Amino acid sequence: MDKPADDRRIVDPVILALTQNRLDHICRQMGWVMSQTALSPIFSQAHDFTCFITGRDGHIISQAEGLPAHAAGGGFAVRALIKAFGEDIAEGDVFLMNDPYVAGGNHLPDWVIATPVFVGGRLVAFACDRAHQSDIGGGAPGTYNGEATEIFHEGIRLPPVRIVEKGEIRRDVWQLLLLNSRTPELLDGDLQAMIGATRVGSDRIVTLGSELGITAIADIFDAVLDHADARFRQVVAALPDGVYEGDEHTDNDCFAPGRFNIHVKLTIAGDRLTIDYSGTDPQMRGFKNSPIANTYSLTYVGLASFLGGDIPINEGTFRSAELVLPPGTLVNPNPPAAQTMSTMYMGHEIVHAIWKALAQADPSRACAGWGKTVHGISTGHNAAGEPYVLYHWNALSGAGAVAERDGFHQIGLLGALGGLTVPNVEAYERLYPIRIHRHEIRCDSAGPGERRGGAGVEYEAEVHGDVVQSFRSEGLTYAAAFGVNGGGEGQGADMTIASDGQLVNDLPAYGKRSLKNPVFKVRSAGGGGWGDPRRRDPAAVARDVLDGVVSIAAARETYGVAVDGTTGAVDAVATARLRLAEAAD
Known part of the structure; x- marks a missing residue:
């Protein structure tokens, strides 16, 4: 667990900033390895993966490469690993997990590889990546089974498992994984790319730890989280205290039309936030239910994207945000609810609901x-x-x-x-x-x-x-x-x-x-x-017309801008008349 703030050593802010930037660069290096060595176009073309680093206790200290929805919940997976294996974690081990109910997963296709990092024989960090696999079995090729009504229809479920033991691949586990994929060649290559990326990250962290010292790196990691916490509290404290609510919905449960609603009640009190999802509808029959790690992750995406700016993004950032997630709802389903679509939907709805609530506190943003x-x-x-x-x-x-x-x-x-x-x-x-x-x-x-x-x-x-x-x-x-x-x-x-x-x-x-x-x-x-x-710069409207984004008719009727379709020039006189006529109406 994190040390109480009063028990921590003061870290030079210059060293803190340099270390944070270095950790972020290590995450980017892991991402480069992933995209250059993976077999699946999902990795090499679409970059549907995320690299992140946690401290020894499983809290994310850097997530500079990849998709925010992946990384923000990555700490749940690493903490599930620590809970499962305790002290039975050795140098050269690599762990794999995906299950949303027992392994901190966001949805089954996203597999987490976690490589423990040791400096001087002591565990100091985990180098991790989370990546979407081409196929992990289940009732539909590609794993998105729209007919799923329980998680057992969706693919292989993995608690935290040791896939490499003291440097040696566990061939029995490896074969089990390949046997449960319709695209075993892609899975084989992609897993090797994931492991290779975390080994690169591990080597870089070892170098960093050797330079700083074991005690110092632990203190700096704690300070990184404390700094993010303090900065986010400053941003929250600048917002007006109050209760703000937001709703968003999906119009189907994958089988029939209906209204399935996400409700957020966001309370700002000083430098603290409470995000209460009470009032959200019960979990649905289909595979869009959002498990806890995914709901936390997408909530953080909504907060960070709205309030962002120069706030460092790690797990310390959101210490001041308390989430209330009623069990048996769309944002905290009871097993064995299906959930593979959750990263997209309910993810989309969660972020929109957060944005709508925050917009009441600060409409300018x-x-x-x-x-x-x-x-x-x-x-x-x-x-x-x-x-x-x-x-x-x-x-x-x-x-x-x-x-x-x-x-x-x-x-x-x-x-x-x-x-x-x-x-x-x-x-x-x-x-x-x-x-x-x-x-x-x-x-x-x-x-x-x-x-x-x-x-x-x-x-x-x-x-x-x-x-x-x-x-x-x-x-x-x-x-x-x-x-x-x-x-x-x-x-x-x-x-x-x-x-x-x-x-x-x-x-x-x-x-x-x-x-x-x-x-x-x-x-x-x-x-x-x-x-x-009607307040849009006429030159920007003209550029949109030339780019094929806006038609000449829409430029005139919606934006009040008269654009010559041949030259792309704005007719300033006609535009002034259009906008004056609109203002008069």
């Missing part, structure tokens, strides 16, 4: 909503008879705007905050039996505003052969891309699919369909806008 996604997973066998799992990342949605900037185009997953990378089209066509016919910005999909939302895309792709399609079409009926402070909503998504030339009717939000030579046509959702569109 309000964040517009991000569009929900419709991209699914195609699985099958290529011409060589090898299995593949293809994520249609190129059909992602747009992000919401904030006061300082427009929303990002085609960035999608809210919990990733842009950390996922849209794969290169040419690389995808080389790796998979796919031909992408169209991939471009969707005009007028972005929510209008003084700061414009991010645009969605128009995506058309053909997958060759027999395909099992796993649908994850959350955004088809409810985009959730709300505008703030006078900004407009982002446009919702739509999708058509043809199988062997015949249109597929009644596309499910979730579930599986067998298709032949399917052609996908997707118009993904845009993000919400921030502020009155």
